[in-house]
Amino acid sequence: MNIAVLSGKGGTGKTTVSTNLALALKANYVDCDVEEPNGFLFLKPKVDVVKSVKVEYPIIDACKCTACGACANACQFNALAKVKDDLFLFQKLCHGCGACEIVCKYNAVTYGKREIGKIEKGTSRDIKCSRGILNISEPMAVPVIKELLENLSGEVNLIDCPPGTSCNVINTLKYADAAVLVTEPSEFGLHDLKMAVELVKMYNIPFGIVINKDDKKDNIIKKYCKEQKIMLLGTIDYSKDIAILYSKGQILYDDLHHKSIFDKLSQKIREVLAWN
Structure with missing residues (x-):
């Protein structure tokens, strides 16, 4: 089961959701944002395999x-x-x-x-972690992404996609069985979310939406989900505490309050996405 976590734009909290959700689901974490692979900053795996991509x-x-x-x-x-x-x-x-x-x-x-990049693999908190790293000044990330995703395990894999809806995302979605779209309640967030929704619909895979930085109001994202009959998987509150933990490179899942948020989100994903 490969679950892709993507966002129509950068800065929505995609990697925050991906890393913490990987722990909640006890899933392998795969960082395909090869130009900015930040997931390891939080999971801090012990890297034991490094492979060159040529x-x-x-x-x-x-x-x-x-x-x-x-x-x-x-x-x-x-x-x-x-x-x-x-x-x-x-x-x-x-x-x-x-x-x-x-x-x-x-x-x-x-x-x-x-050589245009490399693949790193390791373990953190009993989950397997892997990421691709594109060399500085290299323009094409797709070969690194394909190398990273070529031999995924038959277990649950949580794929942290590149931001946006470019060919990098398209080549990542080819390997996905389901998708989680992370967005924020803003006009920019909604604009780019619509493009991401159209993209996952092209691949005909089940998906749902997570609102990060939620204002607890009936905002434009919630209205959009209702109008389009799209599953809202959960929300993460707009919080100074989260910003502080994130700035320190700490995992939200270690905090009891935030752990419950991601446990509920993981349970919702198991219920509504095509799980096997």
Whole structure:
């Protein structure tokens, strides 16, 4: 059972919900927000496995290349460019599709591999934790995400998605059996929540909504859930105490009051999502 936790925008409390919910559900925690993998700051696992993530890129043999430009014309990602009689390679734009090697009549193109990030795995409080880390200045996170999710266990896995609704989120949702959408009661929160809702509907997976920083009023998110008949899984109050604990890198689940919030939320998830 893979449960994706996502948000239409950053700053809604997605990682706060993910880390504490993983403890409440006794689920494996998988941090796919590879550009900002902050979950380990709270769970503090003991890392015992580190694996490099590499991608392919073309290598041009200058002795064989005639600078005909066929490879540059075939590249849909502009990783190769012909300028007068020279070819220029932009490694970080390459998607490793192999088109340049296929169209080269002179066998001047081969492929090498370079590191773009890494995978870390460990344990914390009897749950397995893993995360992907994209190297600084690398533009493509998807290969790291795919490597991280490729061999998930058959247990309950809680996937902390990247924020937003980009291709990074789409490639994460491919592995999800259910989804929890975290939002906040603001106009920005509602705007981006609607995009996230449309995204999970495309994958036809069951989902529900958690309101973080709830004002205890009949706010715009609650009204939206009622109008659209979307399951509201629970709320987390707007609280200075939570902000203090979060700023110190502490887990809310260690506090008895907040533990009960996430225990109730985990029970609700078990009841309404397709659980097996």
